[in-house]
Amino acid sequence: MRRFGLRGIALLYLLVILVGPLAMVFYRTFEHGFAPAWNALTSPETIHAFKLTLIITAIAVPVNTVFGILCALLIVRHRFPGKGLLNAFIDLPLALSPVVVGLALFLLYGRNGWFGPWLSDHGIQVLFALPAMVIATIFVSLPFVAREVVPTLREIGNEQEQAARTLGAGGWQTFWRITLPSIRWAVIYGVILTTARSLGEYGAVAVVSGRLQGQTETATLRVQERFESFDLPGAYAISLVLALIAVLVLVAMSLAKPKEEAA
Amino acid sequence: MSIEIRNVTKRFGDFTALEDVSLEVEGGSLTALLGPSGSGKSTLLRIIAGLEQPDTGEIAISGALATALAPQKRNVGFVFQHYAAFKHMTVRNNVAFGLKVRKRPRAEIRERVDQLLALVQLSAFADRYPAQLSGGQRQRMALARALAPEPQVLLLDEPFGALDARVRAELRDWLRRLHEEVHVTTIFVTHDQAEAMDVASQIAVMNTGRIEQVGDAMTLYDEPQTEFVMRFVGEANRIGDRFVRPHDLDVALDPVDGGVEAMIDRISSLGFEARVELAAADGDALTVQLTRERLEELELERGQIVWVRPGRDRVFAEV
Numbered sequence: 001m002r003r004f005g006l007r008g009i010a011l012l013y014l015l016v017i018l019v020g021p022l023a024m025v026f027y028r029t030f031e032h033g034f035a036p037a038w039n040a041l042t043s044p045e046t047i048h049a050f051k052l053t054l055i056i057t058a059i060a061v062p063v064n065t066v067f068g069i070l071c072a073l074l075i076v077r078h079r080f081p082g083k084g085l086l087n088a089f090i091d092l093p094l095a096l097s098p099v100v101v102g103l104a105l106f107l108l109y110g111r112n113g114w115f116g117p118w119l120s121d122h123g124i125q126v127l128f129a130l131p132a133m134v135i136a137t138i139f140v141s142l143p144f145v146a147r148e149v150v151p152t153l154r155e156i157g158n159e160q161e162q163a164a165r166t167l168g169a170g171g172w173q174t175f176w177r178i179t180l181p182s183i184r185w186a187v188i189y190g191v192i193l194t195t196a197r198s199l200g201e202y203g204a205v206a207v208v209s210g211r212l213q214g215q216t217e218t219a220t221l222r223v224q225e226r227f228e229s230f231d232l233p234g235a236y237a238i239s240l241v242l243a244l245i246a247v248l249v250l251v252a253m254s255l256a257k258p259k260e261e262a263a
Numbered sequence: 264m265s266i267e268i269r270n271v272t273k274r275f276g277d278f279t280a281l282e283d284v285s286l287e288v289e290g291g292s293l294t295a296l297l298g299p300s301g302s303g304k305s306t307l308l309r310i311i312a313g314l315e316q317p318d319t320g321e322i323a324i325s326g327a328l329a330t331a332l333a334p335q336k337r338n339v340g341f342v343f344q345h346y347a348a349f350k351h352m353t354v355r356n357n358v359a360f361g362l363k364v365r366k367r368p369r370a371e372i373r374e375r376v377d378q379l380l381a382l383v384q385l386s387a388f389a390d391r392y393p394a395q396l397s398g399g400q401r402q403r404m405a406l407a408r409a410l411a412p413e414p415q416v417l418l419l420d421e422p423f424g425a426l427d428a429r430v431r432a433e434l435r436d437w438l439r440r441l442h443e444e445v446h447v448t449t450i451f452v453t454h455d456q457a458e459a460m461d462v463a464s465q466i467a468v469m470n471t472g473r474i475e476q477v478g479d480a481m482t483l484y485d486e487p488q489t490e491f492v493m494r495f496v497g498e499a500n501r502i503g504d505r506f507v508r509p510h511d512l513d514v515a516l517d518p519v520d521g522g523v524e525a526m527i528d529r530i531s532s533l534g535f536e537a538r539v540e541l542a543a544a545d546g547d548a549l550t551v552q553l554t555r556e557r558l559e560e561l562e563l564e565r566g567q568i569v570w571v572r573p574g575r576d577r578v579f580a581e582v
Contacts, residue, residue: 166418168412
């Protein structure tokens with residue numbers, strides 16, 4: 001009975017906090033039939049917004065994956081001055097509000113920022129364009145791969161890598177044949193979290209994008225824009241697609257579980 | 264394929280792991296580095312493999328200076344105490360690893376791996392993963408893997424340390440036979456003197472970062488040069504400033520010249536021999552090893568006062 005009670009509380013909590021709102025989104029989307037939702041989703045601006053979100057994600061995720069693995073290797077396998085600082089800095093995006101990140105980028109790349117004048121002299125548009133949105137997304141989704149990989153690297157130790165060395169493998173061969181396969185589940189998990197974070201980013205991108213419809217408007221920004229324009233079915237429909245992507249990500253995550261070496 | 268270690272010193276922060284260590288290992292021999300934990304034996308092995316860099320000193324393998332060579336260029340096989348099995352690879356691919364990174368032809372790799380798996384009696388397990396093997400099997404796989412690229416030198420770091428006693432003894436025999444067959448210069452690290460004496464043709468006894476003595480098992484046992492070696496390679500009694508092995512002591516029922524008065528604490532019969540534990544008059548604990556006949560002849564019992572007389576004893580200069 002007692003266990004059932006605890007289970008009930010946990011389920012109820014999830015229902016109220018997570019499932020309820022999502023179910024409402026689903027209901028509202030199709031409240032007036034399929035057509036309004038479909039029209040909202042197939043408008044050129046919405047399609048552009050989804051494309052933009054995917055492009056940003058497609059750049060941010062590989063960059064953060066490579067950088068995350070590199071940082072994890074540095075933190076676990078090497079000793080160097082400033083290592084503690086690196087370790088702390090990696091968590092910074094988790095602690096910092098995305099809006100602050102956006103403002104910081106503004107101060108760097110804005111007209112009176114450090115890099116702004118030089119960049120505009122050379123005809124490079126960063127703010128209110130794809131580069132700033134990509135940088136903002138990379139910034140907020142930076143910790144996930146490194147944070148997943150660090151404990152796994154610690155756990156496997158470096159004996160396998162040393163064994164590979166004594167067997168004649170160079171540094172690169174050791175990485176591809178031993179280290180990477182050993183941490184692959186952590187990397188996959190980190191990639192999935194990074195993807196989810198990149199798709200859902202709102203605050204930092206909102207500040208640096210300028211929110212130009214059909215130009216610098218991502219899917220999450222589009223939801224807000226539709227909401228403010230009293231196009232509720234539109235907002236719900238886009239939200240639903242984002243939620244569906246999140247569910248797909250979750251399914252991918254549960255499929256990406258270690259199997260053969262579970263012992 | 265000889266190995267020469269010349270004046271190697273290694274420090275980890277304040278801790279001196281090796282202090283001016285020199286050692287020569289003959290090609291084709293089987294040498295044990297014997298010592299308690301913290302004596303520097305594993306560090307020395309790792310320096311030979313290139314997994315650690317010495318602060319000063321040199322390593323030469325087959326006469327060629329290897330100190331500056333990366334581990335992958337030294338052509339050594341290394342076996343780790345905890346196997347270091349590649350968990351994501353099958354047994355076959357573990358053994359093939361050293362050949363694959365050398366880009367040997369596929370057919371040659373297959374043939375060599377089959378041959379090695381047969382040698383370590385793992386042919387039936389070729390397609391299993393390390394997690395599906397027992398400790399002894401994993402260590403045999405690790406040995407086959409180390410031998411696959413035909414190393415000049417085979418280095419084993421406490422190879423049987425993580426195994427239970429029966430498997431340990433089995434693998435020990437097996438290593439000795441393997442060495443007779445393959446004849447690769449082998450150095451293995453152990454803290455178990457029986458293991459070292461059983462397997463190795465040459466033993467280097469190490470203590471606090473130095474080599475105390477190098478020799479074969481009999482020499483170390485019969486002619487130890489330091490108190491540490493005397494105590495580490497076998498049991499030893501201390502009588503005053505002299506050291507005596509338990510089987511070099513005899514018991515007399517009456518006072519004798521050079522005898523030490525002692526009371527019998529315990530007598531344990533171990534079949535063909537017996538151990539008598541005594542407390543000397545000055546409080547020292549003594550152990551005497553007697554044959555069964557001698558024990559029956561003396562009719563000793565607990566609490567009895569006897570005189571213990573050393574046969575062969577040794578005095579060591581204070582270090």
